[in-house]
Amino acid sequence: MPTKWRTMLLLVASYVFYMSWKPIYGLLIFALTLLNYGLGLLLHRSTKHRKLILAGTVIANLVVLGIFKYAYFSHDVINQALTPTGAQLSPITWQIILPLGISFFVFEFIHYISDIYRGDKPIKSFWQFALFPSFFPTQIAGPIKRYQDFIPQLEEEKQFKLKDMDEGFKLIIFGLFKKVIFADNLSVVVASAFAHPELLSGPDLWLAVYAFAFQIYFDFSGYTDIARGSAQLFGFKVPINFSLPYLAGSISEFWHRWHISLSTWLRDYLYIPLGGSKGGKWLTYRNLFLTMLLGGLWHGAAMHYLVWGAYQGVLLIAHKEFRKFVAPIPSIRSALDSQLGKLVSIVVTFHFVCIGWVFFRADTFESACQIIWKLLLVPQMVSSPANAFALTLPTITDPSIFMLLPLVVGLLFAGQIIAGLTNKKTIVMPPFLDVAYVAAMVLLLLVFSPDTSPKFIYFQF
């Protein structure tokens, strides 16, 4: 099919897909597309007022995001601030429904306009530009693409490649497996525990937090695999988002492995514009903290997401300080570099990440505090009730959920783990083994899929 027609076909398919949920929101994404396309061209041609055009475009995108995503939250925050004065804003009387994927495509627009400002060339074809944010495999929950990677793929002459079909198919099965077998089964335990932390002991809550850590990983990385696989079936490559994040040896490394397309976006379009690490220690820390704080707020309009972001900022600053502290002490440095040291670092990092997940998942900030209090076993140390250390959650849930998890996680990542241990980039399986492996996944999907499947966690962002 000619390149132009291929773009048009994908564009129509993407809009049909998006509008199948709420047709009116097709107009929203189209209006933002028009705005950013026009202002992008204007910015490229302008020699004056470039900063003004950039600021105006970014603000326009953020205002749209703010109205749909943060109106209720801002209203509540302002009302809370006004409480001592006795004044209150009048309630928001219209119902605001968050358009799917708005956080992702607004970030793609900001990336586009910022790069034009920095001197990159704009996209000439309006239809190609329109396809960039609306491309159906990534429009709902990313990965957040870069137009410099995406547009050339639209322009190249496409040939059917067997490899694309096979790899795309495998990625889709992998993603489904992660979502349906792991995330959906774990969500049952997580929902119950996080709804009533007051009834559970510290060890029970640790189990629930571990379950959530894997639920969110499998949910989001499963979605990403499906998105990447779907794109690859059409011959497109979209960026990876995850690289075994729970094997990170530090929080800084974790953010190089977790939601990579977001963390690189935050680095390029927030951290660096704020000044990055150029302004000395305290300015660097301020920039780091603000970046993670706003990153937290990007995830959701609620106080607990803000606290989660702040927590990540504090952890990153603490990690930088720790590195500075141990740098002149060779004994600690060599201990940390040893195999055991690396293993301890992974375990410690994972637990710091888990504590962060409590803020992320808890229904309210108060609930998060209650859970963390119990995770730290404080009530047990204070009152020592009889069942304070009891692990009761597995007795009221299907134990196969917990028993199968380590087994299948091992199988799922066997290739990557063996590759890591043998210092090889990838492990190439013999064809018959590869076919049997994926076929086994399909059969397990048929057997273990729960009857109802909750929506992807990142769809709400």
Added chain:
Amino acid sequence: MSKTDKNQFKTVVTKSRALAVIGLVLAVNLALSLTNPFAKTSIEELPKDHSWISWSVHDYASQTKAPDVVYVGSSLLLHPLTMLDAHHLKKPMDYADHHRSVYTEERIAAKVGIPSASCFNFAMPGGMISDDWMIVESVLTGKRKPKVIVLGLCARDFMDNKVRCPGVTPTFKYLSKLINIDPIVDLALPNIMDRTDYLIGKVAYLWQAKPVVQGLLSDVARRIAGGSSGAAGGNGFTPEQLDKLLTADMASELERGMLVEPPDRERQFSDNTKEYSERYKSRHDSLFKVEKQFFDKLLDTAKKNDVRVVVVNMPLTSLNVRMMPPGIYDEYLEAVRTSTEKRGFVFANLNDDTKFPSSLFYDTVHMNSVGGQRLVDAVVDVIYQDKICIEKLRQPEANGSGIADGGSPTM
């Protein structure tokens, strides 16, 4: 097709791993369909998957003779009757094991004037009228049929907004292994996604056998995790706490020792208006219409099997009735009364807050043991006033002996 296209097509067919995977899955599916290793057609062979319904069904199948009276309904019947027996017999009652109503047995024997009576409680948490139909159609037939069925109903059983359609509840799915549901699939699975799911099950063997395989594997996991009794030693949670903790997905599973009614205390009152505001969110007319048809089918099945049915409109708090969408309660009551009386069965409206005041409830719908006792007394009075019931209960061994070799359910 050009030569290049032909070569490309040949390459795809012979070298594609994706197609090889699809081929292998189809081959496995064909082999399973031909050998049919998970076929389950009798009650005894149904998986013991630790669901509420599996405990009840297997207990029922193990009875030496069909009970005289069987209660069918939802948790509105299940909880007060179990609590009542715990208090009456002064011992803890485990929901996994206790499926009788001893108090009812004693009251019937005394009132009707027979040496003994047997009563089985087949009420299921969250049970819809379509679940009740499934139980009556697939289990309470042939030599397993009781003399009297007491059907405890409320409007929720017809229009619960948490239930998408009749065919998706754990009870319905579990028992649909026993009967061919093709003739009622339009009623049970009206929406396109569930129907697609069902049709996939027709061609994908493992999809269809999913509950059986999951049950088997889950049982193995439980044995490894600590014996088949699971949490036999108790879990430290009170029934009230478990009610909160068990989400809808977990609530269909039950372990021995997990939920036990204590003999010496009533449950504390808990406000479940939030839960019911979701259940009563809208009239759910489409479900109401379908459930009404299942109600008629249930009565027809009982009539055909010569089983007497006593339909009881269960007591509720007035607060709960007020939460229902306008008009639905009267519509439900009228529909149930008309259908029951049209078939010559007994209808008793026990929803009277002068006889069942809110002090007898531990939330807005479930009665405590005192309420349970008052309910059983009222039900036994209704049975006693019905000549056909009395005749049937006084007939010795009317159903023959040996429930285990009970008749095959048919449609």
